Structures are given as structure tokens and as C-alpha cells.
Amino acid sequence: MHMLVRYAMKLGTALLLAAHAHAATPAQPDAECIVPSKPGGGFDLTCKLAQKGMQIVAPKRADAAMHIGYLPGGIGAVAWSAYTSQRRAEADTLVAFSGGSLLNIALGKFGNASVNDVRWVAALAADYGMIAVRDDAPYRNLRELVDALKRDPSKVAIGAGGTIGSQDWIKMALIAKHDRIAPKSLRFVAFEGGGEAFTALMAGHVQVVSGDASEASLHIGTGKIRVLAVLSDARLPGVLANVPTAREQGFDVSWPLIRGVYMGPKVPDADYRKWVAKFDRALATQAFNDVRAGYGLYPFAMTGAELTDYIRQTVDNYGRQVKELGLIR
The missing domain is CATH 3.40.190.150 (Bordetella uptake gene, domain 1)
Structure with missing residues (x-):
């Protein structure tokens, strides 16, 4: 009899521990x-x-x-x-x-x-393309950046997601071509994505990021970046509402x-x-x-x-x- 009681107590304890373990295990995501x-x-x-x-x-x-x-x-x-x-x-x-x-x-x-x-x-x-620099950069607008690229493109490192032919490369290439700058003369630094490019910008490894408006929205609230232009047909709502389009600044480029x-x-x-x-x-x-x-x-x-x-x-x-x-x- 005592053996049956002890067995029942052990079994109950085991079941309680198992139930607790099951309850503590989070459900697996559906997707x-x-x-x-x-x-x-x-x-x-x-x-x-x-x-x-x-x-x-x-x-x-x-x-x-x-x-x-x-x-x-x-x-x-x-x-x-x-x-x-x-x-x-x-x-x-x-x-x-x-x-x-x-x-x-x-x-x-x-x-x-x-x-x-x-x-x-x-x-x-x-989403829309955009061009950004650090807040302490000498370029106050897209025209000043393009003028610097025209003087000496080798002095301005442009961070972009992907290599030659990526969408970030093409955005800057279209802007450069608009001012008769050979796109292949630009100094691009390739990154895996916008997150890496902005990290490099903050660290001073590149002077410009060619990326997307949504990526810039993540950083603009820090006060450490300046978005020079958005590549949209009209100004965007939200945190980038005060940023002029490239077209407003004389560059007929939308992305x-x-x-x-x-x-x-x-x-x-x-x-x-x-x-x-x-x-x-x-x-x-x-x-x-x-x-x-x-x-x-x-x-x-x-x-x-x-x-x-x-x-x-x-x-x-x-x-x-x-x-x-x-x-x-």
C-alpha cells in the first residue's frame, strides 16, 4: 500500500513537472x-x-x-x-x-x-530613393554635392547597397548623368544593405549614402544625418516632409x-x-x-x-x- 502511494506521488510529481515544462515552452511561430x-x-x-x-x-x-x-x-x-x-x-x-x-x-x-x-x-x-550625408557635411543641398563630384569624384565616397548596376548605384548614376558626369567615374563603396551603408556614413567611412527614404527615416531623428533629396515626384509626408525632391533642385530623377x-x-x-x-x-x-x-x-x-x-x-x-x-x- 505504501509502495502504491509513493508510486502515485512520484507519478503525480512527474506529471506536474512535465505540465510545467510544457507551459513554459513558448509556442512555435506559425511562419x-x-x-x-x-x-x-x-x-x-x-x-x-x-x-x-x-x-x-x-x-x-x-x-x-x-x-x-x-x-x-x-x-x-x-x-x-x-x-x-x-x-x-x-x-x-x-x-x-x-x-x-x-x-x-x-x-x-x-x-x-x-x-x-x-x-x-x-x-x-x-518607398523612394534618397541621397543623404552626415549633418556635419559641407553639402547643404544636392547641387552642392553634384558640384563637388564634378570637381573631383574620387574625393567623395558614396555608400550604396550592392555594386555597379544596383539600384542605389543607378540612383546616383542618373543624377550624375544629368550633369554630364560619367557614372563610372564615381567612387562607390558597396555594402550588403542600407543598414551597413548608414553605419559606415556615421563612422565617416563614406561621405554620402544613396539609399531609400524608409532607411533615412530610421536615422533622421538622431540629428546626425542630412537628407539632401528624395527621389519622388512630390515631397513625401512624415519625417521627410521638409526634404526637397531632386526635381525641385534641377535634377529630373525619380526612383x-x-x-x-x-x-x-x-x-x-x-x-x-x-x-x-x-x-x-x-x-x-x-x-x-x-x-x-x-x-x-x-x-x-x-x-x-x-x-x-x-x-x-x-x-x-x-x-x-x-x-x-x-x-x-
Whole structure:
């Protein structure tokens, strides 16, 4: 009898410990959003925005929130390769993309890549190019910077995400070409993304960053940077509202881009449609609009087949632009 009691007590203790351990183990996230660069910058913002969108759609499932992972390399090329080859059918994995990703497809920087290689889920926001310097830089506006580049381009190091032909390179190339400066004479320093470029700017390793408005929005509140121009058709709302456009300063250059997420090509149709429907619901809410604005991003909402058609047209347009700059034949 005493042995049965002791056994029951031990069994009860074991069950209690097991239940406690189970309760202390956090629920595994339902999904993952992959940032194809190091932390910081526009890709990171895109995944954070997707994460917030899913929390808006299912606020009671905060215990199973979307996880954010990082797979840097080649300005998105490593992630593209992974999810179009080895990880083609992961039904709950999204990968961030931007207009720069689409440009890389047009340039052939993702290898023999095609728009049809992945499943485009949702475009969540618009962003715009911008040119920034440190607050103690001698350049007060875009004209003063371009005049310095015209005098001696070797004295001005320009931090950019990616190498020759990247979207950040093209932004400065278009501005330089507008003033008859040979783009290939510019002194570019390549980084994995906007986060690294701004870190280098703060440290004085580069004098200029060619990047995106959303990235600048993360830093402008520190008082340590000055945004010389935004590459949009009109001034942007929010923290960059006082920054003039390049066009206001005599440079007819605009660089809009979209930010969103894609999935592997072998994701089942039912799972793909599930994600499209989730983002359709999130994008229709005012709460999502507010979060997007808080990240320094701008309205743009498109999903599924409509987005795929838009991306196909955008890649074709980029292909024509890079041919005009002599980047491809």
C-alpha cells in the first residue's frame, strides 16, 4: 500500500513537472519572414511590416507570431537561390523583396532568373530613393554635392547597397548623368544593405549614402544625418516632409520602388491563396496603414495575380533602363 502511494506521488510529481515544462515552452511561430540581408535597412523593415500585418489579422494569436530570420548575401541572391532550389515548397515561409530585387532580375544578378521562378504574394508598401550625408557635411543641398563630384569624384565616397548596376548605384548614376558626369567615374563603396551603408556614413567611412527614404527615416531623428533629396515626384509626408525632391533642385530623377514578399515556386496553391487572402485582409485596414506610415513607408497594396503582372512589367521596364545606361547589351 505504501509502495502504491509513493508510486502515485512520484507519478503525480512527474506529471506536474512535465505540465510545467510544457507551459513554459513558448509556442512555435506559425511562419517565418526571411530578410535577405543583414539586420537593418529596407528588407528588415519589410519583414517587420509583414509581421505586424499578420498580428493585425489575428491579434489573439500573438503567441504564434511570425518569426523573422536573416539570410544575407548578394543583395538577395543567396535567399533567391535557396527558395528557388532547395527550399521551393515551404508553405509558411515568406521572403522580402524590393524594387532592387526586381532590378537584379533584369540585370541577371540572380543568375538565369525569371519573374516566374517564385510566387509573388503581396506588395505591402512603396518607398523612394534618397541621397543623404552626415549633418556635419559641407553639402547643404544636392547641387552642392553634384558640384563637388564634378570637381573631383574620387574625393567623395558614396555608400550604396550592392555594386555597379544596383539600384542605389543607378540612383546616383542618373543624377550624375544629368550633369554630364560619367557614372563610372564615381567612387562607390558597396555594402550588403542600407543598414551597413548608414553605419559606415556615421563612422565617416563614406561621405554620402544613396539609399531609400524608409532607411533615412530610421536615422533622421538622431540629428546626425542630412537628407539632401528624395527621389519622388512630390515631397513625401512624415519625417521627410521638409526634404526637397531632386526635381525641385534641377535634377529630373525619380526612383519609386515597392516592398513586399514572395514564396517558393512549389508552395501548394491552397497555401499560396491562404497567404494572399491574409495580406488582402491586412492591407484593407487602417491599422496597417498606420503601421506602414510609422515605418516611414508609403501606400501601395497589391497581391496575387495582379502583383505578378505588375512585377513582370516592372522588370521589363528596368531592363530597358539598364540597357540605356550600358549595363547590359
